[in-house]
Amino acid sequence: MYWIKVLILCCLSQCLFSSGDIHKKMNNTDSSIYKKLQYQIGQLGNISASFTQTIKKSNNTTSKTTGNLCIKKPDFFRWEVLSPEYDLTCYQNKKTWHYNARLKQVIIRDNPHINNILFNLFLNKKNISKILKQYHLSESNTQSNQWHIQLKAKQKNTPFKNLAITFKSNQLYRIYSQTADDEITITLDTIDILSDTSKLPGIHYPKEVDILDYTKQK
Secondary structure, eight states: OHHHHHOOOOOOSGGGOOHHHHHHTSOHHHHHHHHHHHHHHHTOOOEEEEEEEEEEETTSOEEEEEEEEEEETTTEEEEEEEESSOEEEEEETTEEEEEETTTTEEEEEESOOOOBHHHHHHTOHHHHHHHHHTEEEEEEOSSTTEEEEEEEESSTTSSOSEEEEEEETTEEEEEEEEOSSEEEEEEEEEEEEOSOOSSOOOOOOOSSSEEEEGGGOO
16 A cells, blocks of 8 residues: 555656656657656646545455645645545655544654655655656547546556556646556546645644654654
8 A cells, every 4th residue: 555655746847857867768759758748747836636536456346535635846745535534644844744533643754654646756756767767658638638648567566557647738637556456546626726835734633642753763
C-alpha cells in the first residue's frame, strides 16, 4: 500500500526535471511526449479539488473513497478522506501529519511520509525522474478537450505496471495506476485555482487523540 498512496499534484516547474539523464534513456517519441508533459504540468497552479478514488483488487473487489485535496507549490499537500471513514494526511513545513479518526491517533514525521501517487508524481522531486526513466510513453486525444498519456513499464520490477494521466481543458483530470495487486483511479471532480494561498487548510483533529511525534525522537 505504500507505493499505491506515495506517487497527487502541482510542484512541477522547469527545475523539477533533470532533463539530461532522462532524455538519454528515452527514445524520440518518449522524449517528445515527456517535454509536452513537463510543460503541461508546469502550467498547473495551486489548487483545491474534490476527488473520487476507486481501488480494484486482484480478487475483483472494489472500494471507493471521496474527499478533498489541496496543493500549493512547492511544499504543501493535504489529502482529506471524507467517506467512508474520515482520514487526513497533511504535509507542510517539511513535516507530515496523519490523523486516523477510527484509531483516534495522530502520527507526525519529518519529511514526506505520504503514500499517494499524486504527491509523488507532482511534488516529490526525487521520484519523478526515476519514474519516467522506467516507462515508455504514448499519447492520445480521447476527446477534443482531453489529452491522455499512457506510461507502460519497461521492466517487470517497477512498482507500477502501468500509469495513465489525463488532462481535461488543461487541468489535471484523472490518474490511473496499476500494480500487481491493485488498480487505482483518482478522478478530480471539481477544481478551484487558489488565488489566495495565505489561508490554507491545515491539520485539525480532536484534543482526545493519541499523538505519536517521531520528529522529537532524535
